[in-house]
Amino acid sequence: MKIKKRVHVAPLGYEFDRIVEPLKELKADQFWLVIRKEETFGKDHLDRVEGWLEERGLDYQIEEAELLDMVDCISVFGRIIHDLKQQGHDVYVNISTSTGISAVAASFAAIIWDAEPYYALPEKVIDEHKRKPGEPMSEGLKDVFEIQTLHLQIPDKEQLRILDYIQRNGYGKDNVVKNKDVIDFMVREGMLTVDERVKNKSQSLNKKFRERFRNKLENDWGFIYLQGETRNRKIGLTPKGKNYLKMFEYLV
Numbered sequence: 001m002k003i004k005k006r007v008h009v010a011p012l013g014y015e016f017d018r019i020v021e022p023l024k025e026l027k028a029d030q031f032w033l034v035i036r037k038e039e040t041f042g043k044d045h046l047d048r049v050e051g052w053l054e055e056r057g058l059d060y061q062i063e064e065a066e067l068l069d070m071v072d073c074i075s076v077f078g079r080i081i082h083d084l085k086q087q088g089h090d091v092y093v094n095i096s097t098s099t100g101i102s103a104v105a106a107s108f109a110a111i112i113w114d115a116e117p118y119y120a121l122p123e124k125v126i127d128e129h130k131r132k133p134g135e136p137m138s139e140g141l142k143d144v145f146e147i148q149t150l151h152l153q154i155p156d157k158e159q160l161r162i163l164d165y166i167q168r169n170g171y172g173k174d175n176v177v178k179n180k181d182v183i184d185f186m187v188r189e190g191m192l193t194v195d196e197r198v199k200n201k202s203q204s205l206n207k208k209f210r211e212r213f214r215n216k217l218e219n220d221w222g223f224i225y226l227q228g229e230t231r232n233r234k235i236g237l238t239p240k241g242k243n244y245l246k247m248f249e250y251l252v
Helices: 017-025 043-055 070-086 100-112 157-169 179-188 201-220 239-247
Strands: 006-011 030-036 059-065 090-094 116-121 143-146 224-227 234-237
Touching (some): 006 070, 017 090, 017 116, 030 043, 059 070, 070 100, 070 239, 100 116, 157 179, 157 201, 157 239, 179 201, 201 224, 234 239
Parallel strands (some): 006 030, 030 059, 090 116
Antiparallel strands (some): 116 143, 224 234
16 A cells, blocks of 8 residues: 655755755645756755755655756656656645746646645745855745646647657658658557548548647647648647647657
């Protein structure tokens, strides 16, 4: 029998109390700390947080993300939260401990996967001109505010698999694939079927693909663009499609 845990997730910034105090306040069973890739400037803060966690025997994991890259942050936070929720845990996300970009990304990921984002309000903010190297940007914990969220829609798995196929199999300077090749892929994967009694199977499959998937990906989501005429039609990913695929590639 799996035990439901209270799992906290937070990005590492130049903070200490705002990271660790909510773990006591909200009685965390496990902690995921997201650090900047190739972390150097925040090494002192990382060592101090790890020391605190180890002293108390709190189970923790460390993940890397580029904390100044919105898409990468959403991808990493989303994957962590999604996996923890799939395991049946309650997930709490601290959005107050690093960059503004990571805060927005962590909030977005929490909203998507129904986690609980919160903001840790410090007792005292230290003037950056008075702060010594390696010292935190704030002291103490005044309060923890849970953030009200709304549910956001994300692409379904089949849509993401189509985007993934296009990206992996694109060719030429535009990195496009033939419309027919996408349909063949979907047939092989069982995503598109047609009644054997249909005379023109190719036409029927193309219609199903267009109505059930392609129109939505192009017009509703803006993830793909079409190139060429009907017979030689090709499909490519828009910048938005590439970003969404990167953010949710763990679902493919």
